Amino acid sequence: MAMMPRRVKHRKSQRRRIKGNATRGNTVVLGDFGLQSTQAGHITAQTIEAGRIAAQQYVRGIGKLYIRIFPHKSVTARPLETRMGKGKGEPDHWVAVVKPGTVMYELKGVTEQQAKICFARLAHKMPVRCRFVRRRPDLETEPAAS
Template identity: 80%
Template sequence: MSRMPRRVKYRKSQRRRIRGNATRGNKVVLGEFGLQSTQAGYIKAATIEAGRIAAQQYVRGIGRLFIRMFPQKSVTSRPLETRMGKGKGEVDYWAAVVKPGTVLYELSGVTEEQARICLARVAHKMPVRCRFVRKRPDLVTTAESK
């Protein structure tokens, strides 16, 4: 089932240029291993679902998959062979805006070798370049060290 928001304030959104690196959602939090984007782009809701199915088929109940992106941007299109004018087209699909550094999927409960194979299958379906990342141990803060 394709993901989309329950309700939005405005049905049609404008395209914006995707600038900068991800400052939020750029660390592995929920799982032990993650798939991180190295490029900016839009990922369709159907593509997110295809990645989820590819991972679930490989994991088969031994691990847990977390999806860290949500398609909240509407992308519109006009019918083919339509003349100019007559306004903006209808919503064609929903997409997630992804910046470089965004963690797309996370896995837990599997070995590193299994996670690499599983996330490589998912990365093959993504329209942006991705890399495998591991959860980093929390850095000791200055308050805890005193």
């Protein structure tokens, strides 16, 4: 089942431009390795689910997969062969807005080689360019010794 919000304030949303780089959600936090987007774009709920299935099939219980994006934005569509006018179409599907630098998926409990193979499978399904990133050791959440 594809993801979608339980309830929204407004059924239909405007498209908007995707400007700038990601300032939030741009570091690996939950896992050891991550898949980071290098392009801006919209990722549908079906694509997110297809990536989850591809990763779960490869990981098979040895590691943990974290999905860091969620489709909050509704995309409307008009029925085929409909004349112009008559207002905006009904919500058709849901998308996640992804900026360059957004970490979309994370893996924990697998080796680096396994993570690279898993994310290569996942990146083939994504409509944006992606790169493999690992957790930065200097950003660990350990208390500083003073």
